[in-house]
Amino acid sequence: MTQQTSVQVRHNFETAHRLPELGGKCVNLHGHSWWLEATVTAVAGDPGEVVCEFGALKIALREWVDVHLDHGAMLGIADPLLPTLADAGRVFVFGKDEPAADLPWPTVEATAHLLTRVTTAIASDLDPRLTVTHVRVTETHVNAAEVHTT
């Protein structure tokens, strides 16, 4: 029987986004208090073994989120507001900035995939045997997206 042990960390960020392709109220530039929950798994480790040290994982994850997203805006590359806002402060551009160059709009689903990639790179740097098995991104108290990897 293969056993897997996971650990989970959380981080929050205050970030605006705009989804003109969805229509309705999402065309307005608006902010959310986002939460990221990332689950990192060690495959077939010793049951007494530490999966990864929480501090190292959180420092790296918080740094990426805080430098790229926190108190900034997430916009799509095709957003007509981009030229106006690009030089006005922190703007993360979906459809352009890595690792979201293939994700055209900053939906909660795309944000979950972006943060899965970021967490995967960080976990891999800490220990190549780690995998990121679950990432949940919450944009409001009632809206969230999850990425599961197997």
Ligand SMILES: Nc1nc2c(c(=O)[nH]1)N=C([C@H](O)[C@H](O)COP(=O)(O)OP(=O)(O)OP(=O)(O)O)CN2
């Ligand atoms: N599949 C998706 N649908 C929507 C997304 C998204 O990222 N993926 N995003 C939004 C908007 O960001 C919007 O802010 C949230 O929309 P909505 O839930 O409709 O609005 P409220 O937060 O005001 O929710 P209430 O339950 O009506 O209070 C929209 N859709």
